[in-house]
Amino acid sequence: MHNKTPLYLLVFISYIFVGIISNSFLVIGDYPASIWPPAGIALGAIFLLGLRVIPLIFVAAFITNFVHFDSTTLYLSFDDVFKTALIAFGVSAQAILGYWLINRINASAIALLNLKSSLQLMLIGGPLSCIVGAAIGTLTLFSFDVINANLVLTTFVNWWAGDAMGVMIFTPLLLVAFLPEQGSRRLQVLLPGLLVYTVISLLFYFQLENIKAKTRQDIETKSQILQLSVQQQIQKIKSNIGLLEAYYESSDYVNYLEFMNFTDKQLHFSQEIAAIEWIPKVNLAERSKRENELHQIGFQEFSFKEHDGQGNLVNAATRDVYFPVLFVNPVQGNEAALGFDLASNSTRAAALNLAARTKKPVLTQPLNLVQQQDSSLSVLYIVPIFTGQPKVTLKGYVLGVLHLPKLVDTILAPLELSGFNIRLLDVADNLAAKVLYQDEHYRSTEPVFHFKIPFGQRVWAVNLYQAEGQGLQESWLNQYMVQLVGLLFVWLLITFLLLLTGTNLQISDQVYKQTEKLRLEKQKSDKANKIKSEFLANMSHEIRTPINGIKGLHYLVLQQTDMRKVKEYIHQAENAVDVLLKVLNDILDFSKIEAGKLQLEYSEVYFTALFSQLETLVRTELNNKDITLLIHYPKISPLSMFTDKIRLKQVLLNLLNNAIKFTEPDGKIELTMVQLDNKQLRFSVKDNGIGIADLAQKQLFDAFTQADNSTSRKYGGTGLGLSICKHLVELMGGKIGFVSELNVGSEFYFTLPQGEFSTDEAPKTQHEFNIDEVSLGQFRILVAEDNPLNQKVISAILINKGCTPDIAENGLEALEMLAQRKYDLVLMDIQMPLLDGLATTEQIRLNPQFKNLPVIGLSANAMDSDVVNALAVGMNDYVVKPLDPNKLFKAILKYV
Template identity: 30%
Template sequence: MIDTKRPFLTINIIVLAAILLGCLFYSVVQLQSLNQLTSRPFLAIINNNLGIKTKLMSLQLTAQHFSDLPTTSNLHRLKMQYKIIRGSINNDLKSDVTGNFHQVHGETGKLIELQEYLDQLGYVLPMSIDDKSNIKQFNTLLAQARRLWNQYSQQVIHSAQKQSKDMHDSWNHSLKIQIYLLAIIGGISLTGLIIISRQLSVQRRMSQTLKEQTIALIDARNAAEESTRAKSRFLSNMSHEIRTPLNGIIGLTNLARQKAIKPEVINYLDKVILSSDTLLHVINDILDVSKIESGKLELEITQVDIADVLERISATMSANARNKALNVYFLVEPEVPAYFQGDPARLQQIITNLVSNAIKFTHEGFIQLKVSFHQASQQLNITITDTGVGIDEKAMDKLFTEFNQGDLSTTRKYGGTGLGLSIVKSLTELMDGTVDVSSSLDVGTCFTIKLPIEASASRVLDIKCSNLDLTTKAVHIIDMSKTANQEAQATLQRTGITFETLNTAQQLLIEFPPLHSKEDLDYIVMLLEQHPDKTAYVLGYPDQLLELSAITPLSFYGIESPFNSIRITECIATETSHHSEASAHIEKQDFNGKHVLLVEDSPINQMIAQEMLDLFGLRVTTADNGEIAADKAEIDHFDLILMDIQMPEMDGVEATKLIRTKGMNQRTPIVALTANVMSEDVKLYKEVGMDSHLPKPFKPDELISTLEMYLNETQASNMRLDN
């Protein structure tokens, strides 16, 4: 403790001595400043007085010159000289130095008298060269003004000299008192410095403590961030480990389904695919929650085609709805913009989660998705209504909480992770929107999503059915539930379609029951036979429409379920069918022997991918790791490279770097074929030179889309090079 105080005491003594010396120096400076303060105004007033005297003399000389030689030029010079000198003298008399000095040492009345003389000079200023009397009077008044100023100036200067001497004497007598006061101040300063030094010591100890606490907080934050990164790495690794065998399951099941003949086998395989999709959905939900928690979930803003989004949702939801014999209705108001800026994948995820939930918790009735647009607020409104079990009011507060499903009985009965609604809320808020819910037990639930969008001037129906007159379409709807029938008619009527009775309508819209029997088919055939003069549209699932077309020679237009107002409006307007088989797309693909390098270390995944590529008419070369792939890419040209990431010897990232630097495939499209789907992984793939990535497990349609994108681009590029 003593060693700590000694440096402070030494510093205090040095600082005190510096203060005392500074005070003495300050006294000397003050004395010099006093000299300047008393001498400067004195010199200034002398200069000022001399200046006024000189100006008056200059004016008198100009007047005398005019008296001796009265010419127009001299008269003009006299007038100008008078105006300039009068203004200058007025400024001198009103200046701070002159005004303050004369108030202390002189008589302000003399200054006023001088100004009066100057004013009178203006009255007697000659107006012409013949004005003799005025010039004489002008010279007289000017001489009187000069005499007045000479007498007054001498008086002021004498008074100022006397006051300056008195001030110097007073300062000299008070110098000793100032020194005593400075000594007292120095003592007080010494005491203050001692106190301050102790406070500084305390402050330094507190600062050291704060620094240690800050370091501890930084360490804790780093530990928390490392924990988050470790969790992300764990989820990424677990996702990869689950997706890799799941890719084999889905891939082999799809291949088996292509070759299956017996209906029961196809049914079993469809259920395997459905179960795999459910598992994949759970994995994606967990990864999304991880991204949301870490703040790494970002929107990819691009053009949204609302019709395309609903088509994709229809394709994924139709099987579940059919298995539960539920009617699903997608109603899009005519004023909804066809295109707007947003993230179509995340918008699809929001709607899919809500529709999937509605199907899960609804045993009978219908699910209705309604999309509308509020022009004034530029707001897209999405409402999902069901006739399901409803939600207890007590569970509303924690409905959007992660891993929550209202109560344990719900979890046991319906299953699921409880992440879907949490993700819906997070994604909606990320889009600056809101989500609301209303529900009644055993009546149903209604979710409402409100999203601000930047709308285009184009409308849905203008895009889908341009230059078509819908007012000539008189339609009758058969076998639709009452509530949905009213909503569907109201939506379609706003496009110009009218709804008439069965006898007066020119067209029929028949909704196929979700689960049909022989009697259902016979009933629809009977309707077609009874009204051969009417254009018939049958709304049903693909297999239902195929079976119906097989048992009747009568013509009809098939529209795939679920009910989609955009799709139905387009079909009615153009009188065309909207029906396709899911497997037909795979069989029709033929890429004319394009050469693909498949890099995959897993034998099962390699076999699955190769067989799919063979189905599309592609020539395939395989490589078991990145090193082999780089060697083959150096000596042979490929139209596309499908690159796995995690492989022995050399991974896909290093192999891509080698391919991009040498060989024949530096510009060949490279697609990462991987189970790593975290955003940082995808970013890395693009940085090393890959064009995109296809996450495992992938579906045949996803592989086809990738092949069409890059093989068509390759073909176009080759054509440009040839030209």
């Protein structure tokens, strides 16, 4: 089994490596690149390694996203781990869905051999299946507040497009790289595809880095401007309040009107200051006096106030010292602050004490003002006022009210900071930072810029954030579309290369298959031609040998005067003729079989008679080699079967002759017939002869072949016998086979359907035809034959039985002789000049006078079609040359 561990490892490492590299295309958190290659790697890996690779993909996806979250957040919580696992689950589910859909619609699509299969793989595995991963990933980010509702659709579309493009480009590349039987196609698709993808990705990356650099420069510039603006505004606040400080320190007393006139100018030029207040130090003895002063200038309900336990303003309790808000500008909107004793509030009191102790301005913590109606925060900039030199006696405080939202608006008004959010923090205390101000769209991320600035013995931190969904969106979108167009070009290039190389691969495969087929056909043809050439050479030998014997014996007969010797030579010549006829009959039978024109004639075959005839036919050969023949068959039932008697005898005789031929003298042959359980009869011929080598057994039933070339030389034969036997057995509905061991012997067997059978004894064999008893002297016979030798032979055969025939050399002469004399029978040769036998017979049948005249055809043409044609024109019978006197006399005596 091929070890796939390296491929598993390669998939795992590639997914993580490519995933981390792809994450570098994130601009500033929100905007991914337009392709996510790991999605294509995941789907391709399942096709290459099966569903067993899913756990590996899950782990790789988890690690890739885990590393990404770790790089964009300050710490990892359980939520981070859980959301990473959910995203990895979406990746795995998406790959499984694509694998299942493609296998269900067209499993062969992964071969990428044509445009249809390539598009099915890319579009089903890409845009369709990638909906799952994008949906799960987007919902996960939304559920864990990583993105808000405004970004759900954008995130889903970006995620889906990136995964889909990753599948459409990288899954085909992965399959081409690792599927078997891709050949040179790997380089033809991989090199151009990866090269163009790499170039486009690098161009996008460098352009993206350029945008990031410009973005960083823009942020840095705006941050510096922001820092300068904050510093200027704080300095402006200090200066304006400092002017009021100097005014009070240089004056023995400042009345209400003087305060209002002086601060009107300050408020006009310092809109960041919401209000300016004068907070004198008032002893208990001076309380009534101060309250009366305010009453006299129109504030009839003025009194020193403080908050009770429920936060309501009430008259201030009696104490030694008060720090009330005596004057405030503007009055409108700040009425509730008039008379409020700052010392009654612990936070304000602490700030007052710090300012008095350090003799420096102090900024309070963020507060909700007494006069403020909403929940927005403000801070108080408190400056202590002393009398005398050095500053030893606390006179009171001048105070600037800084409404934080208004202060930030004043700072940002001249700046172009669209796409950014501001967050203002008080970080002076050792405790957690206090939020002074933050934009309503603020989200918890790393600031793109931050700085600290001291103010009133406290420290403010200013953080600048990239606004979600804003900022670089336009630049990113332009680059995204550029990369998307480039990736579509890569996809079209890969699709074209797949189509081109797939077509070439199919053509090459077809050419290879056709070439291989032609090569095999040529081998088969060459082998057949060789076999046929060897067969023809063998036939030449098989035919010439008996002919040579006949000629030699003919010569000896002519030279011999001893009749005993003459008869012996003639008998030997007759055996040679039988051998020659056997060769010719094999050839004719094989021709009939190949032409599909061999017809069976079914009849009841009795086994006793069949086996007796077979033994008689081979007895001479058995005696010549002292071979014992044992015949075994049921003597009770069945006694017969229904089949073609002649063909059954032909098969058995062929097998017996082969057994005799290949069995050494004093050997043994067994002929056996048994009845099987499935109404089949099994015939077998077993010998203890030379056997058959293993290599020769496979082709033994092929036409024109024998066990080896030397066999035909030593034992003779056409090489057609067993092939004919096989076809005959199959034609009769049976099967033939054999078992053999070299130098031990062979057993040939075949089965045939039993058919109808009888349990009765076989009928008595009719008396065989005796040629010696035939007499034809009383019959007048016309012989139509053009060959002089055949004329003499036929005439001699008939004269020997008392009949002197008339001879016609062609059909026309035969018709003339029939018109002149009356004949009892016509022996008609088929092939004659002027008018052949078939045409002559047709003419005879046209004459009513010869309606019942027997016509027997004589021809060397032995095909079934020849017999059919002869009978069709009106012949009564057909005898095949060379003539067998017995068969000829039987045919004649049937009609005369």
